[in-house]
Amino acid sequence: MDDVTMVSVAELGRMVESIFMRAGFNAQQADAIARIITAAERDGAKSHGIYRIEGCLRTLAAGKVSSGARPELIDEGSAVIRVAADGGFSPAAFELGLPALAGRAEKLGLAALVINDCVHFSALWPEVEAVASRGLAGLAMCPSYAAVAPAGGTQPLLGTNPIAFGWPRSGAAPYVFDFATSCVARGEIELLARAGEPLPEGWALDAEGAPTTDAEAALSGAMLPFGGHKGSAISTMVELLAGVMIGDLTSQGALAELGTLDLAPKHGELILAFSPARFAAGRPGDPLARAEALFDAILGQGARLPGQRRLAARARSEAEGIALNAEELALIDRLQRDGLA
Ligand code: NDP
Ligand code: PYC
Numbered sequence: 516m517d518d519v520t521m522v523s524v525a526e527l528g529r530m531v532e533s534i535f536m537r538a539g540f541n542a543q544q545a546d547a548i549a550r551i552i553t554a555a556e557r558d559g560a561k562s563h564g565i566y567r568i569e570g571c572l573r574t575l576a577a578g579k580v581s582s583g584a585r586p587e588l589i590d591e592g593s594a595v596i597r598v599a600a601d602g603g604f605s606p607a608a609f610e611l612g613l614p615a616l617a618g619r620a621e622k623l624g625l626a627a628l629v630i631n632d633c634v635h636f637s638a639l640w641p642e643v644e645a646v647a648s649r650g651l652a653g654l655a656m657c658p659s660y661a662a663v664a665p666a667g668g669t670q671p672l673l674g675t676n677p678i679a680f681g682w683p684r685s686g687a688a689p690y691v692f693d694f695a696t697s698c699v700a701r702g703e704i705e706l707l708a709r710a711g712e713p714l715p716e717g718w719a720l721d722a723e724g725a726p727t728t729d730a731e732a733a734l735s736g737a738m739l740p741f742g743g744h745k746g747s748a749i750s751t752m753v754e755l756l757a758g759v760m761i762g763d764l765t766s767q768g769a770l771a772e773l774g775t776l777d778l779a780p781k782h783g784e785l786i787l788a789f790s791p792a793r794f795a796a797g798r799p800g801d802p803l804a805r806a807e808a809l810f811d812a813i814l815g816q817g818a819r820l821p822g823q824r825r826l827a828a829r830a831r832s833e834a835e836g837i838a839l840n841a842e843e844l845a846l847i848d849r850l851q852r853d854g855l856a
């Protein structure tokens with residue numbers, strides 16, 4: 516194993532926040548981005564952890580994110596609550612909308628939070644975990660930028676379009692899954708390219724549309740959806756619901772606006788919240804207890820639940836600190852001292 520230094524979660528959070536404050540982000544943005552990046556690193560979600568800091572700073576340097584963004588809540592009392600993110604990163608916008616989303620879902624049974632005009636680089640599990648921690652089921656999705664060919668096609672058109680789901684559990688952390696609708700997040704391919712490692716077969720096409728296991732060729736070609744036509748259709752659904760339907764950019768539009776895949780794209784996000792108690796009212800059985808029986812049956816076969824690895828990493832990080840290698844520590848140190856060189 517690399518020579519690593521253990522850094523407490525709180526200390527890493529302070530270091531990351533200081534980088535964003537130094538870069539000129541207002542306190543609301545810097546605090547929210549630093550917490551989301553630190554949480555990803557804490558949970559062993561490396562593709563959306565500290566590796567993303569430089570991309571965020573490059574996005575700012577290119578004028579593609581607003582450092583002074585002040586998200587605004589637009590709540591007309593219906594099931595659809597909106598946050599105008601003001602061109603800032605998505606986490607502060609989500610945090611602003613969450614209480615209204617949860618309150619409306621408890622009242623009506625279901626509610627939607629629409630975030631518009633946010634710059635998005637993060638994982639979606641924090642959103643659905645936060646919704647499920649309030650006793651609600653949550654479903655979150657967003658486009659990204661055109662990097663994925665539809666099943667049967669060869670050219671980038673769809674985004675890596677993550678979809679995440681959370682279910683509340685009493686006495687346990689929520690059941691959460693969160694994944695790209697491409698075979699893997701683009702961030703994973705970028706990390707493999709940096710490490711000079713090959714991709715598994717079936718993940719990507721090169722610029723000529725031929726299958727490739729070369730990570731660099733994949734980054735300049737097209738990624739592929741997971742599960743062939745099934746992932747392709749789910750990804751298209753994300754474009755429709757969290758792009759077209761909410762009056763925001765699709766992945767194709769986001770890439771056209773950004774002009775590159777090297778910065779964080781601006782588009783919207785959709786988060787749905789459902790009250791299991793309200794949906795199951797008057798029907799036999801407690802939905803949370805029935806869910807536990809299902810989880811037990813899954814575990815009983817020797818399978819694991821999604822989120823288990825992440826939560827184990829979280830417990831380790833909280834007990835022992837986060838393990839950062841020398842390169843990662845040097846990066847943080849340089850960004851704290853000099854910003855983007
Ligand atoms: P993976 O393919 O690694 O899938 C991750 C999910 O699957 C996690 O919930 C994980 O749980 C679960 N999982 C993995 N293996 C198993 C298993 N054997 N049994 C049960 N569950 C399992 O992730 P991706 O590369 O597709 O996505 C990674 C991240 O990238 C996501 O957080 C996503 O939101 C983010 N992303 C963000 C985008 C954006 O535009 N903002 C675009 C695309 C992706 P566990 O964590 O416990 O392993
Ligand atoms: O990893 O695919 C990805 C991604 C795109 C935007 C943010 N993350």
